[in-house]
Amino acid sequence: MPVGPEFSAATQKIVDAVLFDTFGTVVDWKSGVADAVEAIAFRYGFEVDAAEFALRWRARYAPATESVRTGVREFVTLDELHRENLIATADEMGLPIDRIEPADLAWLNQAWHRLDGWPDSVAGLTELKRDFIIGPLSNGHVALLTNMAKHAGLPWDVIIGSDVTRAYKPDPNVYLGAARLLDLPPHRVMLCAAHNSDLAAAQRAGLRTAFIARPQEYGPSQRTDLHATGAWDLIARDIRDLATQLRDHRTA
Structure with a gap:
C-alpha cells in the first residue's frame, strides 16, 4: 500500500x-586570505601585516555589496568587487601593488576561491x-x-x-x-x-x-x-x- x-x-x-x-x-576566510597575502609579500619582498590586511580587505566587502543592493551600480560578481577592494586596501596600507605581476595579482584576488x-x-x-x-x-x-x-x-x-x-x-x-x-x-x-x-x-x-x-x-x-x-x-x-x-x- x-x-x-x-x-x-x-x-x-x-x-x-x-x-x-x-x-x-x-x-x-581570514586564515586563507592572510596566507595568500603573506605569500605574495614574501615573493615580492614587501613588509605587510597579512592578518590586518585580510581584515581590512574584508571590511570593504559589505559597503561594496551595498552599492549593488541599493542600485548605485549594476550587478558585478564578487571577484570584481574583491579586486577593487584589494587595490583600495593595498593603497590604504602602503603596499606597492603596481609592482605585482598581473598573474600574481589575479592569484591573490582568487584567494577567496581557495579557503x-x-x-x-x-x-x-x-x-x-x-x-x-x-x-x-x-x-x-x-x-x-x-x-x-x-x-x-x-x-x-x-x-x-x-x-x-x-x-x-x-x-x-x-x-x-x-x-x-x-x-x-x-x-x-x-x-x-x-x-x-x-x-x-x-x-x-x-x-x-x-x-x-x-x-x-x-x-x-x-x-x-x-x-x-x-x-x-x-x-x-x-x-x-x-x-x-x-x-x-x-x-x-
Missing part, C-alpha cells in the same frame, strides 16, 4: 533543504547530505563557490551563487530566489549562518534559521556574533551538532 504524504519521512523533517552562509560559517573549511565543516555537511539538500547561499558567485568546494571538499548538492539570484544578501530576493530555484516554499528551507544579521533577513523572508557561532572568524579581536541574538529555530555548536539536531527535530 502506498504511504500517504502525511506519513512520509520527508514531511516529518523540519525542512527539506539546509543552505549555508559560506564565508565565516563554513570556511575560514579551507572549519574542522567540523566537511564531516557535518556530509552527515546533513544524507537527509537534506545542502548548498551555499552566499554572496559568492557560482565559479568562486565551485572552486572553493573543490578546494575544501565541500559536498554540496547545489550551488546558489549571487550571479544566479542577481542580488546580494540581505536583499530578500536572495532568500526567496533560492527557495524558488529549489521549488520549495520558504519555510521548507533553512539558512545556517554565523551572522545574526543574515539570519534576521532570512527569517523575515520566511526561511527557517540556525545559528552556529564562529568566534574565531575575525580572530581574537572579534566582538560580534559571539552568540545568538535572535529567536532562531536552532542554535548549534557546529555543523555536526546541527546535523544531529535536525535528525532529531521532527515536525508534529
Whole structure:
C-alpha cells in the first residue's frame, strides 16, 4: 500500500533543504586570505601585516555589496568587487601593488576561491547530505563557490551563487530566489549562518534559521556574533551538532 504524504519521512523533517552562509560559517576566510597575502609579500619582498590586511580587505566587502543592493551600480560578481577592494586596501596600507605581476595579482584576488573549511565543516555537511539538500547561499558567485568546494571538499548538492539570484544578501530576493530555484516554499528551507544579521533577513523572508557561532572568524579581536541574538529555530555548536539536531527535530 502506498504511504500517504502525511506519513512520509520527508514531511516529518523540519525542512527539506539546509543552505549555508559560506564565508565565516563554513570556511575560514581570514586564515586563507592572510596566507595568500603573506605569500605574495614574501615573493615580492614587501613588509605587510597579512592578518590586518585580510581584515581590512574584508571590511570593504559589505559597503561594496551595498552599492549593488541599493542600485548605485549594476550587478558585478564578487571577484570584481574583491579586486577593487584589494587595490583600495593595498593603497590604504602602503603596499606597492603596481609592482605585482598581473598573474600574481589575479592569484591573490582568487584567494577567496581557495579557503579551507572549519574542522567540523566537511564531516557535518556530509552527515546533513544524507537527509537534506545542502548548498551555499552566499554572496559568492557560482565559479568562486565551485572552486572553493573543490578546494575544501565541500559536498554540496547545489550551488546558489549571487550571479544566479542577481542580488546580494540581505536583499530578500536572495532568500526567496533560492527557495524558488529549489521549488520549495520558504519555510521548507533553512539558512545556517554565523551572522545574526543574515539570519534576521532570512527569517523575515520566511526561511527557517540556525545559528552556529564562529568566534574565531575575525580572530581574537572579534566582538560580534559571539552568540545568538535572535529567536532562531536552532542554535548549534557546529555543523555536526546541527546535523544531529535536525535528525532529531521532527515536525508534529
